[in-house]
Amino acid sequence: MSTRCFLLLLWAVSAQADFFHFDSISNVSTYYFNYIYCNIWEGECQPNQDDATQQVPTRDIWAGFPQDYMSLLHQWYCSLGQCCESGDCRITNNITGLARDLQTKLHGQHLAESVVLKAIQGFINNPESNKPLTLSFHGWSGTGKNFVARIIADNLYRDGVKSECVRLFIAPFHFPHARLVDTYKGQLREAIRDMVLRCPQTLFIFDEAEKLHPGLIDAIKPFMDHYDNVDGVSYRRAIFLFLSNIGGATINDVALDFWHSGQNREDIGMEDLEHRLRAETMESQGGFAQSELMSGHLIDFFVPFLPLEYRHIKLCARDAYAARGLETDEATLDEVAKAMLVRRKQRDGPGGGVPSQKARHQGRSRIRRQSSVTQPAETGSVTGSVAALLHLPGLNPVKTKG
Structure with a gap:
């Protein structure tokens, strides 16, 4: 059913309703056209709801319409991708799928599997969280950090990493020049604000985070802190992932210690790694380690990726x-x-x-x-x-x- 047919349908129903006067049909059609234009195509529109002649009808114009036709109309509207139980069709928050993918697709990373699932599930199930979720992935390249970030995106968003609710920043690609850090600060703050305004549950992924300038991270630190809002925008439903090689040596040392002692790597627990990983991260060189994000203890979970x-x-x-x-x-x-x-x-x-x-x-x-x-x-x-x-x-x- 085309939009033109839909508007004709609105006109016909309005004309048949005994509680409408003929001269109000135009106003009703205008209102619903503006409503559809603003909410389906998200165009630049400003319906004048202060105008009494364009108020929403106070009675249900669909009351006498057959249910079969209403069902078809509902299916047509939902086919545009604007209708779903969650209220935002871009977001799926499939925790069951996340658990399954981490268990079946991720190999040799029992700690990452457990910590990531616990962190994401707890955050999604707590709509009253007092800060965004911030995770820091640590380990040598090739151990699966980007792979897990993709799994998270695939299960939280309908379009995965291609979703307009997901944004990837690669430190040496997006912010290559230290002399331009002040310019990058403004660009990054604006990008994060715009993303969250369009999608409150935005997933931000910072790859090669150890190469970020400390001033750049400090510039966005307020977005990850315990604030109700920053300049009128709430960031409490956003998710920040930082991926880095920092801590790789410590993680490898622990894995080797277990191996040399004849213990299974699956016996490695967070208690064996977390303190040492935090310490190495704080002592390492680079912007990520030296930022207020670390000193302010705003990282919710450190996630180790074993060799x-x-x-x-x-x-x-x-x-x-x-x-x-x-x-x-x-x-x-x-x-x-x-x-x-x-x-x-x-x-x-x-x-x-x-x-x-x-x-x-x-x-x-x-x-x-x-x-x-x-x-x-x-x-x-x-x-x-x-x-x-x-x-x-x-x-x-x-x-x-x-």
Whole structure:
């Protein structure tokens, strides 16, 4: 049903209603046209509701209309993407889906899985939160920080990372020059304000946060603080994610300690990491660590991403093949995992991206021999790393499904 037909329908119903005078039909049609234009197309409109001739009808003009027609009209309106139970069709807040995706798609990150789910679920279920949710993801590149950020976006928003409620900032790309930090401050504050005005539950992702200028983070610190509003705008429903490599050495040291002592990595708890991770973050160089965001204790959760083991890389390879509708075998998965280890060694050298002195002296030969604690190649998510390797010679799938 076109908009023109819809307006004709409004006219017809108005004309048949015995409580309308003929000379008021024009006013009713004008009101509803303005209402549709403002709320469906969100055009620049200012319906004059102070004008008594354009008030909303005080009686239900749909009262005598058959329910079947009302149902069709409702379906047409909802097909425009403006009608849903949540009140904002851009937001889905699918906590069940988030839990499922973290459990089935994220490998080797039991701490991140638990902390992220707890944090997001608690925030979504508490509409009276006194501050925005601020999470800080820590770990070496390739451990899944960007991957988890994408999972969050996919389950909280209808259009995932493409949603107009999601905004990604990459520090060296969006804010490359320290001399322009004052300009960046104004641009960033304006961008955050505009986003929240359009979508109160906006997800802001700051990648490579350790490269942000401290003044830049301090400029947006009020948006993450315990304020009812900032210049008339409330930011309490916004979500801020900061992704950085800070703390990677500490996380690796703890993982190696557990491995050398014969304990399972799944036994690593937040109590083993949180204090040391906070300390390393506070002591590290860079804008993120030196900002008021850290000194003001505005980070709600520090989320550690552990170094991946060989078995986890194989699981990521399996998922990458499955996502393309391909089947594979153990031999091919082994080849992919080995190829990723070669890429890692070419980048990081014999130390393999495990920077601690303890790891170099105690575990180097054993790590090489058994490929136990390993770090994948230089991408934001392991699945992305594996996907890039699927086209290497000799890494062919067994067969195509279907």
